[in-house]
Amino acid sequence: MSLLQIFQDINSAFTGFFGINSYVQGIVILTCINIIAVLGMSVLTGFTRLFSFGNAGFMSIGAYTAAILATRYNLNFLLAIVAGTVFSAFIAFLLGTITLRLKGDYFLITCLGFGECVRVLFNYTKGLTGGSAGFSNIPNYSPMLFVLVCTVLAFYLAWRFIHSKYGRNLTSIRENELAAEAVGINVFRFKRMSFVFSAVYAGWAGALYAGYLMYIVPASFNLGKSCELITTTVIGGLGSLTGSVMGAIIVTLLPEAFRFLANYRMLLYGIAVVLVIMLRPAGLYGYKEFSLKRLVRRIKKLFTPKSTKGGDAGKKGGLTNEASA
Amino acid sequence: MKPVLEMQNVEKHFGGVRAIDDFSVKLEQGKIHGLIGPNGAGKTTIFNNITGIYVPDAGKIYFDGQDITGTPPHKVAQMGIGRTFQNIRLFSNLSVMENVIIASNLDATYNMLESFLLSKNYRSKEKALQEKAMSLLEVVGLSDRAEERASSLPYGHQRKLEIARAMALNPKLLLLDEPAAGMNADESAELVEFVRGIRDKFDITILMIEHHMDVVTNLCDYVTVLNFGKTIAVGTPEEVKSDKRVIDAYLGSEE
Amino acid sequence: MFIQQLVTGISVGGIYALLATGYSLIYSLLDFSNWAHGEVAMIGAYTALIMSSNLGLPFIPAAIIGIGGAAAVSYFNERVAYRRIRHNHSPNMFLMIAAMGLSTVYQQAANVIFTGKYKQYPFRLPVSTVQIGNAYLGVLDLVSLGITAIIIIWLIYLINKTQFGLNVRAIACNNYTASILGVKVDRSIAYVFFLAGGLAGVAGILYGMKYNIFPTMGNVGLKAFIASVIGGLGSVPGAIVGAIVLGIIETLVAAYVNSSLRDFFSFALLIVLLLVKPSGLFGVDVQDKA
Numbered sequence: 121m122s123l124l125q126i127f128q129d130i131n132s133a134f135t136g137f138f139g140i141n142s143y144v145q146g147i148v149i150l151t152c153i154n155i156i157a158v159l160g161m162s163v164l165t166g167f168t169r170l171f172s173f174g175n176a177g178f179m180s181i182g183a184y185t186a187a188i189l190a191t192r193y194n195l196n197f198l199l200a201i202v203a204g205t206v207f208s209a210f211i212a213f214l215l216g217t218i219t220l221r222l223k224g225d226y227f228l229i230t231c232l233g234f235g236e237c238v239r240v241l242f243n244y245t246k247g248l249t250g251g252s253a254g255f256s257n258i259p260n261y262s263p264m265l266f267v268l269v270c271t272v273l274a275f276y277l278a279w280r281f282i283h284s285k286y287g288r289n290l291t292s293i294r295e296n297e298l299a300a301e302a303v304g305i306n307v308f309r310f311k312r313m314s315f316v317f318s319a320v321y322a323g324w325a326g327a328l329y330a331g332y333l334m335y336i337v338p339a340s341f342n343l344g345k346s347c348e349l350i351t352t353t354v355i356g357g358l359g360s361l362t363g364s365v366m367g368a369i370i371v372t373l374l375p376e377a378f379r380f381l382a383n384y385r386m387l388l389y390g391i392a393v394v395l396v397i398m399l400r401p402a403g404l405y406g407y408k409e410f411s412l413k414r415l416v417r418r419i420k421k422l423f424t425p426k427s428t429k430g431g432d433a434g435k436k437g438g439l440t441n442e443a444s445a
Numbered sequence: 446m447k448p449v450l451e452m453q454n455v456e457k458h459f460g461g462v463r464a465i466d467d468f469s470v471k472l473e474q475g476k477i478h479g480l481i482g483p484n485g486a487g488k489t490t491i492f493n494n495i496t497g498i499y500v501p502d503a504g505k506i507y508f509d510g511q512d513i514t515g516t517p518p519h520k521v522a523q524m525g526i527g528r529t530f531q532n533i534r535l536f537s538n539l540s541v542m543e544n545v546i547i548a549s550n551l552d553a554t555y556n557m558l559e560s561f562l563l564s565k566n567y568r569s570k571e572k573a574l575q576e577k578a579m580s581l582l583e584v585v586g587l588s589d590r591a592e593e594r595a596s597s598l599p600y601g602h603q604r605k606l607e608i609a610r611a612m613a614l615n616p617k618l619l620l621l622d623e624p625a626a627g628m629n630a631d632e633s634a635e636l637v638e639f640v641r642g643i644r645d646k647f648d649i650t651i652l653m654i655e656h657h658m659d660v661v662t663n664l665c666d667y668v669t670v671l672n673f674g675k676t677i678a679v680g681t682p683e684e685v686k687s688d689k690r691v692i693d694a695y696l697g698s699e700e
Numbered sequence: 701m702f703i704q705q706l707v708t709g710i711s712v713g714g715i716y717a718l719l720a721t722g723y724s725l726i727y728s729l730l731d732f733s734n735w736a737h738g739e740v741a742m743i744g745a746y747t748a749l750i751m752s753s754n755l756g757l758p759f760i761p762a763a764i765i766g767i768g769g770a771a772a773v774s775y776f777n778e779r780v781a782y783r784r785i786r787h788n789h790s791p792n793m794f795l796m797i798a799a800m801g802l803s804t805v806y807q808q809a810a811n812v813i814f815t816g817k818y819k820q821y822p823f824r825l826p827v828s829t830v831q832i833g834n835a836y837l838g839v840l841d842l843v844s845l846g847i848t849a850i851i852i853i854w855l856i857y858l859i860n861k862t863q864f865g866l867n868v869r870a871i872a873c874n875n876y877t878a879s880i881l882g883v884k885v886d887r888s889i890a891y892v893f894f895l896a897g898g899l900a901g902v903a904g905i906l907y908g909m910k911y912n913i914f915p916t917m918g919n920v921g922l923k924a925f926i927a928s929v930i931g932g933l934g935s936v937p938g939a940i941v942g943a944i945v946l947g948i949i950e951t952l953v954a955a956y957v958n959s960s961l962r963d964f965f966s967f968a969l970l971i972v973l974l975l976v977k978p979s980g981l982f983g984v985d986v987q988d989k990a
Binding site: 169218219233243343351383387391392 | 727733781784785788790791793794796797798800801802803804805807808809811812919922925926929933958960961963964966967968970971974975978979
């Protein structure tokens with residue numbers, strides 16, 4: 121009985137017990153995958169202010185690596201996912217080393233080029249990836265519970281990362297690069313670290329995506345997908361991990377809730393982005409994380425003339441310091 | 446005694462412009478040295494050469510006996526040279542406290558795995574960072590504003606924060622770029638006390654660019670006067686003030 | 701055969717150049733990459749299409765209205781979205797995000813209104829060839845090339861020899877100083893957007909004549925961006941040169957190597973170039989004063 125079989129059985133038992141049908145499972149899985157990818161984007165764009173229009177390329181690398189290893193070489197699915205993630209990170213490391221010394225706009229275009237190159241390349245290499253016809257027969261290694269666990273883990277790691285010296289260095293780069301250098305931060309090295317981090321998460325998300333759909337085509341990981349990651353991060357709020365989670369949930373769930381608007385999904389999305397950036401550039405959360413303390417404080421304010429200090433600790437993990445601005 | 450900072454015949458051009466020409470200086474431990482001169486004389490360029498933002502075209506720079514010519518900025522900072530900027534460069538959206546903590550990240554000797562697992566080392570190092578930052582803020586008198594957004598501070602306080610942040614590097618040398626800029630007479634006097642206090646408390650060496658002559662006179666032990674990238678006088682503030690060449694260079698711009 | 705490809709390449713490069721110059725102008729003024737520019741070209745193409753197909757107008761009036769439509773949309777983008785973000789003193793990346801959003805909106809709107817079907821202009825386009833020596837050169841390509849050349853020469857004259865051009869160059873150097881000296885900055889910027897939009901409109905129509913008209917044709921703006929980067933962001937002559945170079949290389953790669961790897965080579969070229977000369981061919985290295 122393989123590990124995957126065990127995971128799938130546990131999942132079936134769970135979803136059977138709570139009566140969660142496959143449609144709902146699918147939505148949860150897709151939302152979680154988006155959350156993971158957007159968390160990576162958030163670290164890169166929201167906390168370090170680097171713009172990459174090519175992270176879909178890392179999703180693609182993660183997806184195909186995991187898919188090929190799991191399908192053609194029967195590799196254990198956990199190892200396949202890890203391999204996809206690691207390979208994605210490796211490529212990001214190389215690419216970042218070459219391109220991160222360039223000015224911001226130039227870096228952006230090289231990332232864009234990278235994403236497109238990956239897509240074109242995977243379309244071309246029919247023997248390895250199945251080309252534009254796609255790669256199929258991928259085992260279903262993304263049962264809902266497993267994906268949920270991955271998502272929680274991903275959030276925890278991102279939170280720890282941001283609230284440590286690493287995250288602080290990244291935000292200082294965002295705020296003022298020259299000053300960051302002047303206080304001893306190797307800006308290039310940390311930018312690269314941020315880039316690799318985003319690639320790890322993108323690769324992870326891509327690998328899970330392959331296991332869910334069981335069939336992937338290069339075209340799913342196109343420029344549009346990269347743009348979607350950035351816009352979701354913006355809507356959720358730059359510089360906020362919980363904001364990004366909210367953003368990803370909204371962006372994935374809303375189209376389901378408003379099925380009749382399916383054709384207009386991207387259109388409304390674009391309008392939302394423009395409105396947000398014009399009227400409330402901070403997005404949903406902007407620079408702040410969701411905090412129970414603040415929520416309680418706000419509610420108390422409604423009922424008393426004087427404001428009082430809230431009581432509970434922050435939502436995830438007992439931190440002594442919130443990432444508040 | 447070995448000089449804390451020594452610059453030998455440093456030159457820097459930009460295209461055809463000689464921003465610094467044959468500049469030399471020796472800074473003694475614990476002294477406050479002023480760098481003055483009309484605008485465009487090359488003062489900030491000297492700072493940028495020391496901190497590695499520019500690489501000198503000729504000459505050498507020694508810090509505590511070590512050759513740091515052309516060393517990248519982050520390494521220079523790690524070696525113990527802190528600086529402030531002419532246009533205050535704070536991490537605006539971050540809190541006062543966070544600004545100082547970030548500069549202490551060199552003391553945060555833990556790795557990524559430890560930060561994920563919340564190991565004892567990680568927790569104690571983070572606590573130490575907080576405490577150190579708090580004590581620095583107390584020294585500069587900003588501890589009651591620790592959680593406020595850096596950009597919401599009044600101008601004078603922002604300057605102090607920038608200095609506190611530079612001090613978090615445990616520097617041996619502090620470079621201050623026009624710390625009294627935009628201040629009136631009262632604020633300048635307070636700044637003089639403040640900087641002298643910092644020097645006394647931490648026993649560091651300070652190199653300071655300044656235009657406010659009363660600040661220079663009251664604070665600096667020695668002064669180098671620059672004009673068009675060339676040194677035209679060196680000495681105590683009194684000596685330099687009465688030097689004919691200096692008066693000619695400034696002609697009527699004394700504040 | 702080679703001459704043929706070369707001419708096609710230059711002609712395609714010309715289309716890229718019309719877009720790239722607009723791109724570069726906007727970049728040099730506002731220091732941001734206007735992602736929505738390709739969609740402006742697309743709108744120009746579709747406007748001309750509606751005028752000719754649905755309203756039966758002949759070529760020249762339809763084209764003129766198409767160009768006007770593109771220019772108007774470009775001006776609208778600036779007036780409504782970008783200007784507001786600028787006046788909010790938001791960081792530059794917000795402009796880029798807005799441009800991205802606008803780009804999505806226009807693309808999707810076109811998809812919804814016109815569907816994704818490839819459309820053509822109803823005029824009879826010249827498909828004949830002209831024989832010069834051993835080469836058969838497409839008449840359409842030559843005409844496109846000619847139009848592009850005339851417009852670019854006029855643009856260079858505009859930038860270098862007129863008051864308007866002087867204003868624009870002043871703003872590109874220093875926004876604040878220019879405004880103190882009496883240049884109406886916002887208005888000049890609006891004019892530039894209008895102008896760039898018009899150029900994009902021409903590019904869109906030419907592109908539509910050469911290939912097809914479809915909602916995602918705005919992606920050609922990406923080529924324009926690459927061309928601008930190759931030539932050096934912010935340099936208009938650089939953008940023109942970069943565009944022509946890109947057009948030629950693309951066409952040659954498609955003809956002699958492999959057409960499906962064409963984009964791959966374009967980007968690889970870009971990355972290699974940036975590694976060798978990080979500010980592009982004619983780019984200016986601007987450093988922040990510390």
